[in-house]
Amino acid sequence: GAGVSQSPSNKVTEKGKDVELRCDPISGHTALYWYRQSLGQGLEFLIYFQGNSAPDKSGLPSDRFSAERTGGSVSTLTIQRTQQEDSAVYLCASSLGQSGNTIYFGEGSWLTVV
Amino acid sequence: QKEVEQDPGPLSVPEGAIVSLNCTYSNSAFQYFMWYRQYSRKGPELLMYTYSSGNKEDGRFTAQVDKSSKYISLFIRDSQPSDSATYLCAMSARLGGKLIFGQGTELSVKP
Numbered sequence: 001g002a003g004v005s006q007s008p009s010n011k012v013t014e015k016g017k018d019v020e021l022r023c024d025p026i027s028g029h030t031a032l033y034w035y036r037q038s039l040g041q042g043l044e045f046l047i048y049f050q051g052n053s054a055p056d057k058s059g060l061p062s063d064r065f066s067a068e069r070t071g072g073s074v075s076t077l078t079i080q081r082t083q084q085e086d087s088a089v090y091l092c093a094s095s096l097g098q099s100g101n102t103i104y105f106g107e108g109s110w111l112t113v114v
Numbered sequence: 115q116k117e118v119e120q121d122p123g124p125l126s127v128p129e130g131a132i133v134s135l136n137c138t139y140s141n142s143a144f145q146y147f148m149w150y151r152q153y154s155r156k157g158p159e160l161l162m163y164t165y166s167s168g169n170k171e172d173g174r175f176t177a178q179v180d181k182s183s184k185y186i187s188l189f190i191r192d193s194q195p196s197d198s199a200t201y202l203c204a205m206s207a208r209l210g211g212k213l214i215f216g217q218g219t220e221l222s223v224k225p
Contacts, residue, residue, distance in 0.1 A: 004157075033212065042120070042202060042217040043158070056212055091157055103213060105157035
C-alpha cells in the first residue's frame with residue numbers, strides 16, 4: 001500500500017499475555033519509529049530504527065518491551081507479560097531518514113489489557 | 115519539566131474564528147518544527163513543517179517559529195468545523211531524528 005500499515009488495528013489481551021504489533025512502512029523509507037499514545041496524552045517516543053539497527057531505543061519503558069526490524073522493512077514491537085498500564089495506541093511511522101524529516105504515521109494499533 | 119509544553123485545551127471556537135495554537139520548548143538544539151493534525155481514532159497527519167525561525171503560510175494555516183523565545187505557533191484563519199481535531203506540535207534537533215511531541219490541543223469549531 002501507499003501508506004504505513006499496522007496490524008492488528010485493535011487488540012484486547014489478558015494481563016500477563018505477550019502481544020506482537022506489526023508495522024509495514026512506506027516502501028523506500030529507511031527510518032521507522034514507534035510511538036505510544038495514552039488516552040488524552042501526546043505521543044511518547046519508544047524506539048527509532050535506521051535500516052535494521054536501532055540507534056535510539058531510549059523510550060522503551062521497560063525490559064518487557066522490545067522491537068526488531070528485518071530486511072530494512074517490516075518491524076515488530078513485542079510486549080511481554082502485558083500490564084494494564086500498557087493499554088494505549090501504538091503508532092508506527094516512517095520517513096526517508098536523513099534525507100527528509102517528514103514522518104508519516106500509520107493508523108495505530110489500539111491495545112487494551114484487561 | 116517536559117521538553118515540549120502544549121496547552122491541552124479543549125479549545126472551542128465559532129466557525130470563522132481565527133485560532134491560535136502554541137507550544138513552548140526548552141531544548142535549544144531543536145531546529146525542525148512541525149504541526150500535526152489528528153482526527154479521532156486516526157494517526158497524526160503532517161500539516162506544517164518549518165526549519166529554524168520564521169513564518170510559513172499554507173492556505174488558511176500559518177506556522178511561526180521564534181527560536182529566541184523557544185515558542186512556536188500555528189494560526190488557523192476562517193476556521194471550519196472540519197478543522198475540529200487534536201493539533202500536536204513536534205520538533206527535532208536533526209534531520210531524520212526522533213520527534214518530540216507536545217501533549218496536543220483539542221480544537222472544536224462550532225457551526
